[in-house]
Amino acid sequence: MHDLLSINLKRVRALFRMDLHRMFHGKAFYVMVGIAVFIPVMMLTQMSGEKDIMMFIGGEGNMAGSFGAGMSLSMLNILTGMLLSIYIGREYTTGFVKNIITAHANKYDYIISKGLIALICNVIFMAVYLVTLFALGMIMGVSAEVPSIVGLALYILEKLLLSIPMSLLMIAINLVFRHSFGWSIVFICIAATGIIPISLQMGLSMLGFGSLAGVLNFTISGASSFATLTPNILSLFVIIGITVVWSLLCSLAGDCLMNQRDVL
Amino acid sequence: MDAITTKNLSKSFKGKYAVKSLDMHVPEGSIYGFIGENGAGKSTTQKMICGLLRPTDGEIQLFGRPASDAEVHARMGVLIENPGVYMGWTAKENLLLQALNIGIENPEKTVAEALEAVGLSDTGKKKVKEFSLGMKQRLGIAAAFIGNPDLLILDEPINGLDPEGIREIRQTLHRLNQERNVTILISSHILGELSKISTHYGIIKNGCMVKEISAENLSRECRDYMRIRVAEPEKVLSCLRQHIEMDSSEILDGEIHLFNARDGAAVNQCMFLNGHVVSEISFHQLDLEEYFMKLMGGEQSA
Numbered sequence A: 001m002h003d004l005l006s007i008n009l010k011r012v013r014a015l016f017r018m019d020l021h022r023m024f025h026g027k028a029f030y031v032m033v034g035i036a037v038f039i040p041v042m043m044l045t046q047m048s049g050e051k052d053i054m055m056f057i058g059g060e061g062n063m064a065g066s067f068g069a070g071m072s073l074s075m076l077n078i079l080t081g082m083l084l085s086i087y088i089g090r091e092y093t094t095g096f097v098k099n100i101i102t103a104h105a106n107k108y109d110y111i112i113s114k115g116l117i118a119l120i121c122n123v124i125f126m127a128v129y130l131v132t133l134f135a136l137g138m139i140m141g142v143s144a145e146v147p148s149i150v151g152l153a154l155y156i157l158e159k160l161l162l163s164i165p166m167s168l169l170m171i172a173i174n175l176v177f178r179h180s181f182g183w184s185i186v187f188i189c190i191a192a193t194g195i196i197p198i199s200l201q202m203g204l205s206m207l208g209f210g211s212l213a214g215v216l217n218f219t220i221s222g223a224s225s226f227a228t229l230t231p232n233i234l235s236l237f238v239i240i241g242i243t244v245v246w247s248l249l250c251s252l253a254g255d256c257l258m259n260q261r262d263v264l
Numbered sequence B: 001m002d003a004i005t006t007k008n009l010s011k012s013f014k015g016k017y018a019v020k021s022l023d024m025h026v027p028e029g030s031i032y033g034f035i036g037e038n039g040a041g042k043s044t045t046q047k048m049i050c051g052l053l054r055p056t057d058g059e060i061q062l063f064g065r066p067a068s069d070a071e072v073h074a075r076m077g078v079l080i081e082n083p084g085v086y087m088g089w090t091a092k093e094n095l096l097l098q099a100l101n102i103g104i105e106n107p108e109k110t111v112a113e114a115l116e117a118v119g120l121s122d123t124g125k126k127k128v129k130e131f132s133l134g135m136k137q138r139l140g141i142a143a144a145f146i147g148n149p150d151l152l153i154l155d156e157p158i159n160g161l162d163p164e165g166i167r168e169i170r171q172t173l174h175r176l177n178q179e180r181n182v183t184i185l186i187s188s189h190i191l192g193e194l195s196k197i198s199t200h201y202g203i204i205k206n207g208c209m210v211k212e213i214s215a216e217n218l219s220r221e222c223r224d225y226m227r228i229r230v231a232e233p234e235k236v237l238s239c240l241r242q243h244i245e246m247d248s249s250e251i252l253d254g255e256i257h258l259f260n261a262r263d264g265a266a267v268n269q270c271m272f273l274n275g276h277v278v279s280e281i282s283f284h285q286l287d288l289e290e291y292f293m294k295l296m297g298g299e300q301s302a
């Protein structure tokens, strides 16, 4: 907690510039951008039957209901998570992390920097995804029933907000599995798909604990159920609250993981 | 003020102590040679100082502040074990990352200077994985030097360097120390190299600090001298001074020490002629290496 209060923005900025430089000068990031283009292309060209662009952006209602459609944007979280795994894992295998930790005794430098990198990735991936989706959809003549532009913009904003605590959770996961790329990817997929809260919620509803199941809407992936295409200021505030609380919790977890464990 | 002080510093791995109750004092502006056999705990100690390992017990202060202080950490340059670099990147790209990492304002220029300083300017597009051991080591040293740190922590930095490389690094370290008062903690088991620049030594054995000594006191302890035991040392010494060639002399614990007196026979004769009875006369000779070997506790390993 003390670390959180003594963050030095100059040092965070330094580390962030390094992370950014490495991202733009490595291959992995561009591969992920390619995948973000590839997904909508595949979906539009391979899916048969009646379709609408909005199917690939998101749906309404509870988590389980929107699972299929809502996944499309959450899938982009997986790309970001994989990038984080690559960056964090390689810092440890190369030993470059020694240079980082020595220069940045405050572990929040690390977590904030990686979190910002993830946010930038999410923005870029989402933009690439949406532009490809709409552009190709237009070319192919696929209908796009946008209920309200404001609603769509808010929806995207809310997804982006929720990607912040998700990325911070992924950073913590990567710190736990820093020596095993495989396991970190497995757990990143588990986190990004929200499989745990979804199955818990379904289980609880089936057993008749419907009200208890509602609590799970306040998990990071569960909060997607508040994000709808019809503009709703109240749900925006709920999502902001969930974002702030989980972001704090996940970065605290990351800080503890870094402080409690030996680096080498 | 000390640049590094450790008190009761300990680290155990799975119940086994790698470093135990280590007290270390590295004065500001010193070049501190940290000496010990393989597995003595040198790297472990240095990793704790850099915050890479969590001490099991004890405390570390850097420039009088707790080692967790982020401000003081930003003044450190480090090379511990192998340099932490990206093998698929060039030397320049790697140093650029490090320069950005520590927040240097003009990274390109700093990187060019650092490459120049360690003789890697002409590696161009060569990737680090194509480097020789010594070139990698030079890159690691450059990464530690970048950003004008006030404290350098180098773990066996001359590993794999050729004689010319060793000489260059030694000169660079000496210059940084003299011109910018950089404090340097350097571990090695190549004594000869350390002794050329160290102002202080710490000897570690089985995780414990066996001895800390300044180079000045060390050379005093290691000086060659002739040792003479007689009944009346004062009287004998004044007599010897008149007849024997020597640098200097002293009386310690009733023993006469003649520094740089080589001619044992002349000493003997002089005393005989003046009617002094010698109970013992011997040469005290201890070179640096022997001295350390004795402290590190392995005549067998000498």
Ligand SMILES: Nc1ncnc2c1ncn2[C@@H]1O[C@H](COP(=O)(O)OP(=O)(O)OP(=O)(O)O)[C@@H](O)[C@H]1O
Residues within 6 Å of the ligand: A264, B013, B017, B018, B036, B037, B038, B039, B040, B041, B042, B043, B044, B045, B189
């Ligand atoms: N991560 C670790 N896990 C378990 N034991 C360790 C670990 N790191 C070091 N050790 C043990 O601690 C002891 C001290 O190791 P250290 O690397 O500090 O020695 P050193 O003095 O640097 O030796 P060298 O001259 O070979 O580099 C050794 O017995 C080593 O096996």
Ligand SMILES: [Mg+2]
Residues within 6 Å of the ligand: B042, B043, B044, B155
């Ligand atoms: Mg070592």
